[in-house]
Amino acid sequence: MNLATKDIRHNLGRFSLTALGIGLLLMVVMGMGGIYRGLVQEATLIVDRIGADLWVVQKNTRGPFAELSRIPRDLADRALVVPGVETSYGFVSYTIQRSYGGKPLRLTIQGLDWPADSGLWLPISAGRSLGQAHYELVADNSSGLKVGDKLALGKDVFTVVGLTKGLTSPSGDSMAFMTLTDAQAVQFDFSPESIRIERTARVNRLFNIDLGQIQPQLSEKAGGLNSGIPALGTSMISVVLVTVKSGWNPAAVAKQIEAWPDVSVYTEDGQKQLLLKGFVDRSRKQLGLFRVLLIIVSAVIMALILYTLTLDKLHDIAMLKLIGARNSVILGLIMQQALLLGSIGFCIAYLLGQWIFPFFPRRVVLINDDLYMLAVIVLVISILASLLGIYRAMRADPGEVLS
């Protein structure tokens, strides 16, 4: 006869509510771990997805995600001639906030080097990847955008042609992909008035120097399009993504590029470490400490619950002792209930978490290793928590039945 299950069956309502309470508590513990894993995954997601071997950024910066990086677009052409380089694409990344449908819409824009990179590597869940050089956008479904939606960015209107699932930036914003040229156009969009003012200022600056006095006809070029002035150079991008030829060591290729005085180079792993150490590390410690605190709180609450459950049964335990029950019978009664409470609480936490976590604004990732570890922790907590009750039960005097 299993006394633990008989007692639970008799007090099913109370036990269920207690297990639910423990479950909710464990769900928070589980969620904390999941939020940390989510942070790590979000931080390294784009690096994983892009899959470049090397990230070439502005000298002494930790760009493009941990820090702003600006390099000339033609750096991609310089990188391509380095021995061992297979491909070399420009890439732009920045975050914008617009209003869409009356709500704020935050997007981390990623500019792809069309036509070499049309975003075929993106995890498309609806629609398609980029199909033309301009005015198309692939957005993550977490943005709330739908295929076919029109979005005004800069001076152009972009059509959402595809949706990805689960692509968010290290800061949790939805990613959106467009061609590099469009991304730059949106990034460096100036109002007509500011363009006119800049062109007028440029003409004035020209007349303030000898060249303008000698060749006044240059004022026509100075007051025209930027692209018409060779001295202004090419537009700026965030990073050059390099893939290395098969058989070549990425670190060796990186060393060659890093010899240039105007760039810093990171391997894929190095880029991930930048993100993890910069973006995630303090959050990880914060979450970790909070998680430890929650585990201690859970243990204390479980111990108090089990102690109270034992106190409620103290007279019955004294009776069991009086009729000669072995200590193992009494220990089993308390320990089995503690383990059942922990196990059921864990299952409730897992099931509720599976249901609730997807509604969280940031990614919550439950991985098996974390779940196994938490299961072991819950097991240990259950055993430790029951010790207080067992200690009290062992001290129960069978003579109490007579009083």
Add this chain to the structure above:
Amino acid sequence: MNQSLDNLALQAVGLTKIYGSGHTEVIAVRDVAVEVRKGEIVALLGPSGAGKTTLLTLLGLIRPPNTGQISIDGILVFNNHQAQVDIRRFRRQKFGFVFQKANLIPFLTAVENVCLAMEIDDQPVKVSKRRAMELLEYLGVAERAENMPSMLSGGEQQRVAVARALANHPSLILADEPTAALDSVRGRQVMELFRKVAHEQNAGVIVVTHDHRALDVFDRTLEMEDGQLRGKHN
């Protein structure tokens, strides 16, 4: 005191129990000697504070005496405060207890309460269930076997408690005011039940009681006062 040892369910000699020490010392039981034969039912009478319940805790091996010897079924169990056997095993195999309240385990049915006493003594479940049903039948509560204690009347609960006390064929049944919570008719029925159990199951029975109306049920009465046995009546 000259009974044949084979026929004795209980033999206690020179029992003394002292609580506290120094100026707070209380001698609850003083140099008590008791013998109960198998098949004999004995009443233990006395005013409140006379030491009846303390004596019962000594005889029931719930607390050790300071001095004295207790033998059950001819086996020496306590020599002064030293236990000579595994007390808890001895309690579950040789004793049956009944109290003022039935003290049934509230989360077990009537039959499970009776089975429990046998299962903790490692008896097979089937054997336990069969004997439990036989006992409930014998005590007239078989039809309530599957009911929880909260659904039974006080008298029915007390019968189930008696069934539990009988489960392991005890040599000695100790009852502490078992009829205090019952009306006079049901109280007498329970006392007669003890007599029937003592005679038919060949167990020694000691009943602590204040109920003088049912004294005719007993083979013998012992009177206690100030921790000592004062009188013995056949």
